[in-house]
Amino acid sequence: MILENKLNITDQTELAREEERISKMHAKEMFETGYLNTLEAGTFETLKKIHKYLFEEIYEFAGNLRKVNIAKGNFRFTPLVYLEEAIKNIEKMPQSSYEEIIEKYVEMNIAHPFREGNGRSMRIWLDLILKKELNLVIDWSKVDKTDYLLAMERSPIKDTEIKELLKQSLTDKVNDREVYMKGIDNSYLYEGYLSFKTDEL
Numbered sequence: 063m064i065l066e067n068k069l070n071i072t073d074q075t076e077l078a079r080e081e082e083r084i085s086k087m088h089a090k091e092m093f094e095t096g097y098l099n100t101l102e103a104g105t106f107e108t109l110k111k112i113h114k115y116l117f118e119e120i121y122e123f124a125g126n127l128r129k130v131n132i133a134k135g136n137f138r139f140t141p142l143v144y145l146e147e148a149i150k151n152i153e154k155m156p157q158s159s160y161e162e163i164i165e166k167y168v169e170m171n172i173a174h175p176f177r178e179g180n181g182r183s184m185r186i187w188l189d190l191i192l193k194k195e196l197n198l199v200i201d202w203s204k205v206d207k208t209d210y211l212l213a214m215e216r217s218p219i220k221d222t223e224i225k226e227l228l229k230q231s232l233t234d235k236v237n238d239r240e241v242y243m244k245g246i247d248n249s250y251l252y253e254g255y256l257s258f259k260t261d262e263l
Contacts (some may be wrong), residue, residue: 065178067120082246085182087118088191093239098186103194104166106149112122112165113176113183116246121178129228137215148173157171160198160232163191164225168217187244193236196234202244204231 064074073076092115101108111149114125123129127146132139140148152173167188174180182256189199205227213224235241 065121068122069120074221081117081120081179084119085179086243086246089121089182089186089230089243090239092186098190101190104153104187105169106153108190109175109187112186115181116183116186117179123177124179127175132177132179134172135215137218140172145175149175157191157195159185160196160229161225162191163179163195164228165187166191167222168214168224171214172218182246186242189242190244197236198232198234199236199241200245201231201233201235201241202230202242202247203209203241218243 064072064077067077068171069077069080072082092112097115101111110125113224117124129142131142148169152169155169156162164172167184169189170184171180176183185200185202192198192200209227212225213227217224235240
């Protein structure tokens with residue numbers, strides 16, 4: 063199923079290509095204009111603003127909670143009926159240590175609040191928290207994509223693996239644009255466009 067989009071693209075590969083190009087362009091703008099520095103680290107409102115900035119040119123739903131239940135493989139993300147409550151609880155989670163920050167990130171991934179573009183938005187959101195609380199960010203170019211995907215798939219049951227994987231890639235280059243941009247580089251490999259299933263409501 064091709065997502066309805068403002069670009070009127072009907073080919074999945076073309077949509078993936080344009081989505082990455084446009085979201086990268088807007089991610090760069092957020093960094094270079096200082097917009098990211100105006101956002102409060104760790105709130106859902108900030109995650110919504112990031113998502114809207116990245117995808118507003120492509121999707122009507124940019125910055126809005128999804129209206130469908132979604133699953134990837136055999137894993138179902140937080141059901142719609144519990145989504146708002148889950149997000150409120152995630153916002154209350156502490157974020158003063160590396161372990162707490164990754165636990166919060168894992169829970170937001172389980173919530174998967176948006177119809178598309180969760181991974182890219184959440185990686186920028188995660189780096190904002192790490193930057194504010196620890197003066198560190200993740201150098202995503204050092205994170206093996208396959209290992210990351212597998213660790214994130216297992217994280218709802220046990221988050222030790224994702225904590226260790228990301229810890230190895232921490233850097234103090236918090237103002238380095240190249241390091242920042244790696245978070246959405248080749249992002250379709252992270253997102254797994256074709257493997258999402260939905261229950262339209």
